[in-house]
Amino acid sequence: MSYETAKAAFADWGVDTEAALDRLMTIPISMHCWQGDDVVGFERQTGTSGGGIQATGNHPGRARTPDELRADLNFAYAMIPGKHRLNLHAMYLDTDASPDRDEITYTHFEPWVDWAREQGIGLDFNPTFFAHAKADDNLTLSHPDAGIRDFWIEHGTRCREIAARMGAALGSPCINNIWVPDGYKDIPVDRMAARTRLEQSLDAMLATPQDTSHMRDAVESKLFGIGVEACTVGSHEFYMGYAIRKDTLLCLDMGHFHPTENIADKLSAVALSLGEILLHVSRPMRWDSDHVILLNDDILQMAHELVSGNLLGKTHIGLDFFDATISRTAAWVIGTRNMQKALLRALLMPLGTLKAAEDRLDFTTRLTVTEEFKDMPFGAVWSEFIARAEVPGGKALIGELDRYQASVSDRG
Numbered sequence: 001m002s003y004e005t006a007k008a009a010f011a012d013w014g015v016d017t018e019a020a021l022d023r024l025m026t027i028p029i030s031m032h033c034w035q036g037d038d039v040v041g042f043e044r045q046t047g048t049s050g051g052g053i054q055a056t057g058n059h060p061g062r063a064r065t066p067d068e069l070r071a072d073l074n075f076a077y078a079m080i081p082g083k084h085r086l087n088l089h090a091m092y093l094d095t096d097a098s099p100d101r102d103e104i105t106y107t108h109f110e111p112w113v114d115w116a117r118e119q120g121i122g123l124d125f126n127p128t129f130f131a132h133a134k135a136d137d138n139l140t141l142s143h144p145d146a147g148i149r150d151f152w153i154e155h156g157t158r159c160r161e162i163a164a165r166m167g168a169a170l171g172s173p174c175i176n177n178i179w180v181p182d183g184y185k186d187i188p189v190d191r192m193a194a195r196t197r198l199e200q201s202l203d204a205m206l207a208t209p210q211d212t213s214h215m216r217d218a219v220e221s222k223l224f225g226i227g228v229e230a231c232t233v234g235s236h237e238f239y240m241g242y243a244i245r246k247d248t249l250l251c252l253d254m255g256h257f258h259p260t261e262n263i264a265d266k267l268s269a270v271a272l273s274l275g276e277i278l279l280h281v282s283r284p285m286r287w288d289s290d291h292v293i294l295l296n297d298d299i300l301q302m303a304h305e306l307v308s309g310n311l312l313g314k315t316h317i318g319l320d321f322f323d324a325t326i327s328r329t330a331a332w333v334i335g336t337r338n339m340q341k342a343l344l345r346a347l348l349m350p351l352g353t354l355k356a357a358e359d360r361l362d363f364t365t366r367l368t369v370t371e372e373f374k375d376m377p378f379g380a381v382w383s384e385f386i387a388r389a390e391v392p393g394g395k396a397l398i399g400e401l402d403r404y405q406a407s408v409s410d411r412g
């Protein structure tokens with residue numbers, strides 16, 4: 001179907017496809033660096049990511065250096081319409097030096113800032129509280145040993161400074177997301193002590209005020225992880241209360257709740273008590289498996305809530321998945337485009353009609369319209385979107401993804 005025919009079909013429902021296309025082009029998605037190298041980083045240390053997160057697979061082409069990762073990112077961004085962001089973890093520093101986590105400075109990340117400036121993209125940041133000898137017990141900011149807590153407080157404090165410098169340098173606030181793996185494999189007897197320590201460490205880390213036009217802190221909760229099945233210190237309730245009291249962002253990761261929970265439902269609930277929200281859009285399969293996101297109901301509902309609840313202005317959309325069994329660049333491109341496709345569908349819904357039906361308790365009309373809309377020509381509007389952005393789709397996209405993957409397959 002041509003775009004003009006689709007445009008008329010949506011206009012018949014009072015939906016303006018041009019407005020939807022314009023809006024979608026302005027929504028930045030923060031692409032996570034760690035899909036490119038299986039969450040390994042560039043710290044000259046070996047070992048797995050730890051902390052209960054695990055990339056599986058050994059598809060050829062893993063980025064081994066910052067230059068390789070940037071080349072892969074440049075390719076991926078070229079396949080995605082619009083201007084987006086890069087979400088960096090502290091373990092991805094770019095330097096010949098080998099500072100420990102409590103020694104890192106902005107200098108170690110300057111090549112990333114230079115690259116981001118050239119690309120015209122913003123940066124987001126994360127302290128790395130895993131994949132380190134001092135995190136081997138899955139306890140960091142809540143560790144009973146004050147020396148270990150201080151080490152991680154210093155790391156987190158430095159990361160906040162680095163994030164602020166990044167945001168200032170690029171003229172776009174850097175979202176600094178704090179996730180710690182802290183928890184217990186078996187049933188702890190003193191949860192209160194662990195949570196009190198986590199709270200005090202976070203307070204110490206956040207004590208230095210940073211300019212919110214340069215950086216903003218987010219805190220990310222989790223239900224459980226492999227190796228910390230009995231108790232996660234930074235649970236949802238812990239961080240929701242903390243974020244409200246301390247005026248930080250709350251990060252909702254779609255893999256960090258019970259599998260029957262609807263994460264999209266949480267957006268409007270927490271938004272009423274929070275200034276801003278960070279999303280880690282992910283796809284858990286049976287556990288927090290971080291599969292590449294599909295254009296499935298979970299993502300469609302998330303996009304619907306963002307649009308329907310008018311939450312795009314206060315929500316930062318970040319991605320969090322890592323699959324090492326497929327082309328890593330294809331994973332980025334497919335996942336990021338799926339998030340955009342979901343947003344486009346949400347922007348093309350006749351929300352006025354639907355909300356009016358709901359308000360007069362006409363649930364029959366609500367159901368009829370949502371189901372009839374499943375046959376609307378969303379694909380033709382998406383094709384127009386990528387054509388205007390001069391980005392390939394369909395077989396041409398597959399050809400580009402294959403060509404790039406072949407060019408990196410001989411990496412050791």
Ligand code: RNT
Pocket residue numbers: 034039053089126179220222253280288320
């Ligand atoms: C882990 C959290 C966290 C990490 C990244 C690498 O369960 O989701 O966000 O995936 O920081």
Ligand code: ZN
Pocket residue numbers: 179220253280320
């Ligand atoms: Zn996450």
